[in-house]
Amino acid sequence: MENAGVQTVSSQRLGKIEGVNPSQIRKDLSMFGSFGHRGFGYEVSQLKAHITEILGLNRKWSLVIIGAGQLSNVFINSGAFRKRNLRIRKIFDDTPELIGKKIKGISVSGMKNLEEEIDPETDNLAIIAVPPNRVQSVIDRLGKIGIKGALYFAARAVNAPEDMVVVNQDVSVELGTLTYHLKARINQGAG
Amino acid sequence: MENAGVQTVSSQRLGKIEGVNPSQIRKDLSMFGSFGHRGFGYEVSQLKAHITEILGLNRKWSLVIIGAGQLSNVFINSGAFRKRNLRIRKIFDDTPELIGKKIKGISVSGMKNLEEEIDPETDNLAIIAVPPNRVQSVIDRLGKIGIKGALYFAARAVNAPEDMVVVNQDVSVELGTLTYHLKARINQGAG
Numbered sequence: 001m002e003n004a005g006v007q008t009v010s011s012q013r014l015g016k017i018e019g020v021n022p023s024q025i026r027k028d029l030s031m032f033g034s035f036g037h038r039g040f041g042y043e044v045s046q047l048k049a050h051i052t053e054i055l056g057l058n059r060k061w062s063l064v065i066i067g068a069g070q071l072s073n074v075f076i077n078s079g080a081f082r083k084r085n086l087r088i089r090k091i092f093d094d095t096p097e098l099i100g101k102k103i104k105g106i107s108v109s110g111m112k113n114l115e116e117e118i119d120p121e122t123d124n125l126a127i128i129a130v131p132p133n134r135v136q137s138v139i140d141r142l143g144k145i146g147i148k149g150a151l152y153f154a155a156r157a158v159n160a161p162e163d164m165v166v167v168n169q170d171v172s173v174e175l176g177t178l179t180y181h182l183k184a185r186i187n188q189g190a191g
Numbered sequence: 192m193e194n195a196g197v198q199t200v201s202s203q204r205l206g207k208i209e210g211v212n213p214s215q216i217r218k219d220l221s222m223f224g225s226f227g228h229r230g231f232g233y234e235v236s237q238l239k240a241h242i243t244e245i246l247g248l249n250r251k252w253s254l255v256i257i258g259a260g261q262l263s264n265v266f267i268n269s270g271a272f273r274k275r276n277l278r279i280r281k282i283f284d285d286t287p288e289l290i291g292k293k294i295k296g297i298s299v300s301g302m303k304n305l306e307e308e309i310d311p312e313t314d315n316l317a318i319i320a321v322p323p324n325r326v327q328s329v330i331d332r333l334g335k336i337g338i339k340g341a342l343y344f345a346a347r348a349v350n351a352p353e354d355m356v357v358v359n360q361d362v363s364v365e366l367g368t369l370t371y372h373l374k375a376r377i378n379q380g381a382g
Binding site: 018071086127178183 | 208209245246247248250252254260261262265266268271272274275315316318339341346348354356360361363365366367369370371372373374376377
């Protein structure tokens with residue numbers, strides 16, 4: 001909206017975009033302070049600044065990527081990270097042809113150097129893009145050196161230290177959301 | 192759990208895995224019927240069957256993928272889809288070298304054949320894996336031919352027909368969840 005030059009936005013409009021009730025939008029945002037104006041809506045640039053701050057994206061974050069496969073390449077090539085103050089500092093992988101090389105300017109190290117080369121003081125987050133059956137062992141290793149946040153991609157639960165925040169994203173989970181919504185319609189349509 | 196031979200699971204255990212309150216687990220599941228036993232928990236295979244049915248994954252779904260880039264390759268190579276009764280029927284892309292070829296046994300067609308080759312009677316879902324700035328035009332085309340569900344990957348809102356369910360998944364949104372949780376700790380740590 002900011003790029004499109006939109007200056008203010010109503011909770012009605014935001015609700016429509018997000019697929020939720022306008023009153024839910026107002027309620028949720030009011031949890032973080034009062035920055036809308038009744039009958040006027042939200043000032044777009046102000047709202048963006050507030051949400052950026054709420055999410056902690058007004059500061060720089062350093063992250064490492066574990067696994068240099070196809071999925072990692074999507075992230076490395078995406079402009080979305082830089083735009084959100086997320087800097088990919090290092091990539092770890094076990095492919096001999098990749099170790100010591102750079103991908104888009106980011107150096108690749110071997111998995112065996114994980115503990116040595118990740119600095120939990122600098123590196124806030126890890127993106128774990130290894131096959132599902134290797135996710136747990138990577139989380140174990142990251143947890144031990146004190147990495148506080150990780151995102152992994154697998155429709156399975158993992159164990160992580162109490163003080164580590166771990167979130168997962170799996171496309172088949174989102175597809176389950178779709179099939180949940182669609183099954184009722186299709187059953188109706190077949191009647 | 193089923194693979195590991197676990198027969199019953201408590202709401203405590205499920206709550207721990209999902210990072211929510213056990214009472215929330217019980218409340219959420221009870222929305223779909225009563226299939227737990229007080230003081231006993233849930234029978235794993237029964238719970239799995241119930242959830243599969245709730246999500247509509249007890250029937251087969253046919254899906255098409257729009258865009259044959261790196262992200263699509265991740266899905267095409269993943270076993271997760273087959274396991275969930277999701278069959279990728281066709282891929283669409285504009286790369287001349289790919290059109291007419293097969294990727295993992297799935298044939299690739301040109302984008303211009305989208306309307307001709309997608310059958311909304313057969314194809315229930317679409318995965319839209321094109322660059323963010325092309326997502327809206329693909330949704331427009333799919334909506335017009337009557338595709339009822341789509342998943343896309345971009346941190347931007349789109350317009351879709353009223354009767355089309357559209358969900359998005361974007362890694363930078365999940366990273367925002369992480370930074371939201373971590374910023375407080377890091378501020379504390381720095382104090």
